[in-house]
Amino acid sequence: MHILAISGSLRPNSTNKLLIQAVADRLPETVTLTLFDGLDNLPHFSPERDTDPPLPPVEHLRQSIAQADAVLICTPEYAFGIPGVLKNALDWTVSTVLMNHKPVGVMSASPGYAGGERAMASLLPTLQALDTRIPEGGALVVSSVKSKLALDGTITDVPTDVALRTLVAGLVGLMNTSHESY
Numbered sequence: 001m002h003i004l005a006i007s008g009s010l011r012p013n014s015t016n017k018l019l020i021q022a023v024a025d026r027l028p029e030t031v032t033l034t035l036f037d038g039l040d041n042l043p044h045f046s047p048e049r050d051t052d053p054p055l056p057p058v059e060h061l062r063q064s065i066a067q068a069d070a071v072l073i074c075t076p077e078y079a080f081g082i083p084g085v086l087k088n089a090l091d092w093t094v095s096t097v098l099m100n101h102k103p104v105g106v107m108s109a110s111p112g113y114a115g116g117e118r119a120m121a122s123l124l125p126t127l128q129a130l131d132t133r134i135p136e137g138g139a140l141v142v143s144s145v146k147s148k149l150a151l152d153g154t155i156t157d158v159p160t161d162v163a164l165r166t167l168v169a170g171l172v173g174l175m176n177t178s179h180e181s182y
């Protein structure tokens, strides 16, 4: 089984990317995870650009989602919402059924005390509009992230470690259920 991870942060040293790696480190051996590499190349969404066949960067996004059994989104909070690049990518999936019923794990990490909560509050309705399936424990806000993560990505906070394992268990469980129902 395969998970496609999407980081809402484009930064090479992103804490959200470190959290994605922390999830990858906690996956069972039967599950692989790759980080989507094309967020920065997507054109700005506009309905008349949603052509058939799709523009190559859009096709790359859609193929990557189609080939994944689940999607993991991990995003910073920008101005109390999600970064435009992430919303743009999600908008490119709206005219497809690719995200419908797709198991999705979602995390938002911020150095702020209440950081991540508003990004999450903004992202969840979008994922609902896309008809995704988020497992119990599958939406994780990591506030004050710099006190929970070492520079090499090691999780130094026990409750965060437990929450990550809960997210992984929920997502893998949902992936297994999806496979059984086909």
Ligand SMILES: Cc1cc2nc3c(=O)[nH]c(=O)nc-3n(C[C@H](O)[C@H](O)[C@H](O)COP(=O)(O)O)c2cc1C
Pocket (backbone or CB within 6 Å): 009, 010, 011, 013, 014, 015, 016, 017, 075, 076, 077, 078, 079, 080, 081, 109, 110, 111, 112, 114, 115, 116
């Ligand atoms: C333009 C901009 C807006 C931001 N807005 C918020 C915000 O509203 N709330 C918050 O908690 N952090 C905010 N931050 C801080 C980010 O959450 C922080 O930089 C975070 O570490 C970025 O994630 P990354 O390390 O994965 O790139 C903002 C950062 C930038 C650059």
